[in-house]
Amino acid sequence: MRVPRSAAVWMACCMALALAGCGADKVEASGTTDENGACVLTIGTLGPLAGPAADFGLSMKGTADLAAAEVNQQGGLRVGERTCHVRVSAYDTGYTSAGAANGAGEFIGQGIRFVIGPMGATEVTGMKPLAGRNDMLLVANGFGRDALQPQYPLVFHVAPGPxxxxxxxxxxxxxxxxxxxxxxxxxxxxxxxxxxxxxxxxxxxxxxxxxxxxxxxxxxxxxxxxxxxxxxxxxxxxxxxxxxxxxxxxxxxxxxxxxxxxxxxxxxxxxxxxxxxxxxxxxxxxxxxxxMVDLSDPRMQHLSAEYEQIAGRPATSLTLGWLPAARALLRAISAAGTTTDTQAVAARLRQDPLEDPDLGRGVWTGQQEFGVDQEMSFPFYxxxxxxxxxxxxxxxxxxxx
Missing domain, CATH: 3.40.50.2300 (Response regulator)
Structure with missing residues (x-):
C-alpha cells in the first residue's frame, strides 16, 4: 500500500514529540475493542451535513476522515502499549444548538470522548455544557464571542475567527x-x-x-x-x-x-x-x-488527491485547512497514552508546537479575545x-x- 507523504511526515512529528518526552508518562491506555479484541479509537464529528450550511459540516467530517486515514495507513495510532485503529462517527446537527446538544448526548452514549466540531456559535453554545459535564474534549470552530471560555478547559478552536x-x-x-x-x-x-x-x-x-x-x-x-x-x-x-x-x-x-x-x-x-x-x-x-489554504499549492493538491481517493469527493479549503487541528488532536492522544483521560490529552494538546508539515508553523491564540490561548492559528490567505x-x-x- 502506498504510504502518503503527509502520513509519513505525521509519524515523524509523533516520533519527535515522543523523543522530546511528550509520551514519557505511563497513563492508562484503553479504548473500545472490535470483535477481534483490537483497539478502536472513535473520533466524533458534529456539523450540518445537509442544507445551506452543509459545506461546513461535510468539511469538518472530511477533516477527521483524512487525519484518521493518515494514521491508519501507517498501521494505526500508538496509544501507550496498544495501537488503535481510528474511526470517525459523524452526526448531523442541522446547524442548531439543539442539534449539537443532541449530538453530544449521542456521542456520550457511544462512549466517544473526542470530538472535532461542532460548527457555528449556536452549536458550540449548545454543546459546551454537556461536554463539560461529561469530560468531552471538543476541537470546535464556532466564531462566537464566547466560543472559548476559561471555565471550559476541554474546548479548543480548530482555527481562529475573524x-x-x-x-x-x-x-x-x-x-x-x-x-x-x-x-x-x-x-x-x-x-x-x-x-x-x-x-x-x-x-x-x-x-x-x-x-x-x-x-x-x-x-x-x-x-x-x-x-x-x-x-x-x-x-x-x-x-x-x-x-x-x-x-x-x-x-x-x-x-x-x-x-x-x-x-x-x-x-x-x-x-x-x-x-x-x-x-x-x-x-x-x-x-x-x-x-485557510491555497488550493493551488502543490502540497494542497497532493492532500486533495489523497482525500478524494479516501472519500470519493473533492476536498475543500476547509477540509485541508482544519486538518492540522485533527492531526494535533491525534498526536496529543498518542502522547498522553490514553483514549479515555481527556484532561491528560488536553494537557498534551496545549503543549503541541503546531508544526504542521503542510500548512507550516502555527501559534496558539485566543488570550486577547477569550482569556485563554486554546485556538490554533496557522498562516492564512x-x-x-x-x-x-x-x-x-x-x-x-x-x-x-
Missing amino acids: SVWAAPIIAEARKHFSFNKVTIVATSDQSGSDIADVNEIRFTQAGLPVSRESYQRGTQDFAPIVSRILGHDPDLVDLASTPAADAGTMVKQLRQAGYTGTFCRLGGESTAEIARVAGGNDVLGNFFYYS MGYIRDGQPQPLVRLEATQP
Missing part, C-alpha cells in the same frame, strides 16, 4: 479595491450576530462607516433584505458568516437589482459554493475573502476575484492579534 484575521485582510484588501462604506449582513442568531459584531469592530477600527442588516435563518425570500441593503448605499457588502447558499442568492439578487460594488466574506470561506449559487465568478465581480477573474492568493502570517 478577531485574528479580519483586520489583516481588510488592510490587504484596501490595496486592491476601493471601498469607503460597508454594510454587513448576517443571520439574526448568535452564529451570525457574534461574527458580525467582530467584523464591525474591525471595519470601524479601519476608519470605515458600517451599517448592519440581519435576516432569519431559513429565509426563502431574500427580496426584502436585498432592498434594505441597497437602501444603505454601500460600496462593500460583507456577507460575514452567512451560509453559502444564502450568500450566493443575495449576491445574485443584488447584482440583478443594480448593485455594482464589491462583496467580501469575513466569516469563513465557501467561495466556490457562493459563486455556484450566484451564477459564477462573473456575477461575483469584485470579491475578497478569507481562505486573502483570496480575491477582480472583475470576475480569480487572482493569486495573498499569504498572511499567523500572529497574535
Whole structure:
C-alpha cells in the first residue's frame, strides 16, 4: 500500500514529540475493542451535513476522515502499549444548538470522548455544557464571542475567527479595491450576530462607516433584505458568516437589482459554493475573502488527491485547512497514552508546537479575545476575484492579534 507523504511526515512529528518526552508518562491506555479484541479509537464529528450550511459540516467530517486515514495507513495510532485503529462517527446537527446538544448526548452514549466540531456559535453554545459535564474534549470552530471560555478547559478552536484575521485582510484588501462604506449582513442568531459584531469592530477600527442588516435563518425570500441593503448605499457588502447558499442568492439578487460594488466574506470561506449559487465568478465581480489554504499549492493538491481517493469527493479549503487541528488532536492522544483521560490529552494538546508539515508553523491564540490561548492559528490567505477573474492568493502570517 502506498504510504502518503503527509502520513509519513505525521509519524515523524509523533516520533519527535515522543523523543522530546511528550509520551514519557505511563497513563492508562484503553479504548473500545472490535470483535477481534483490537483497539478502536472513535473520533466524533458534529456539523450540518445537509442544507445551506452543509459545506461546513461535510468539511469538518472530511477533516477527521483524512487525519484518521493518515494514521491508519501507517498501521494505526500508538496509544501507550496498544495501537488503535481510528474511526470517525459523524452526526448531523442541522446547524442548531439543539442539534449539537443532541449530538453530544449521542456521542456520550457511544462512549466517544473526542470530538472535532461542532460548527457555528449556536452549536458550540449548545454543546459546551454537556461536554463539560461529561469530560468531552471538543476541537470546535464556532466564531462566537464566547466560543472559548476559561471555565471550559476541554474546548479548543480548530482555527481562529475573524478577531485574528479580519483586520489583516481588510488592510490587504484596501490595496486592491476601493471601498469607503460597508454594510454587513448576517443571520439574526448568535452564529451570525457574534461574527458580525467582530467584523464591525474591525471595519470601524479601519476608519470605515458600517451599517448592519440581519435576516432569519431559513429565509426563502431574500427580496426584502436585498432592498434594505441597497437602501444603505454601500460600496462593500460583507456577507460575514452567512451560509453559502444564502450568500450566493443575495449576491445574485443584488447584482440583478443594480448593485455594482464589491462583496467580501469575513466569516469563513465557501467561495466556490457562493459563486455556484450566484451564477459564477462573473456575477461575483469584485470579491475578497478569507481562505485557510491555497488550493493551488502543490502540497494542497497532493492532500486533495489523497482525500478524494479516501472519500470519493473533492476536498475543500476547509477540509485541508482544519486538518492540522485533527492531526494535533491525534498526536496529543498518542502522547498522553490514553483514549479515555481527556484532561491528560488536553494537557498534551496545549503543549503541541503546531508544526504542521503542510500548512507550516502555527501559534496558539485566543488570550486577547477569550482569556485563554486554546485556538490554533496557522498562516492564512486573502483570496480575491477582480472583475470576475480569480487572482493569486495573498499569504498572511499567523500572529497574535
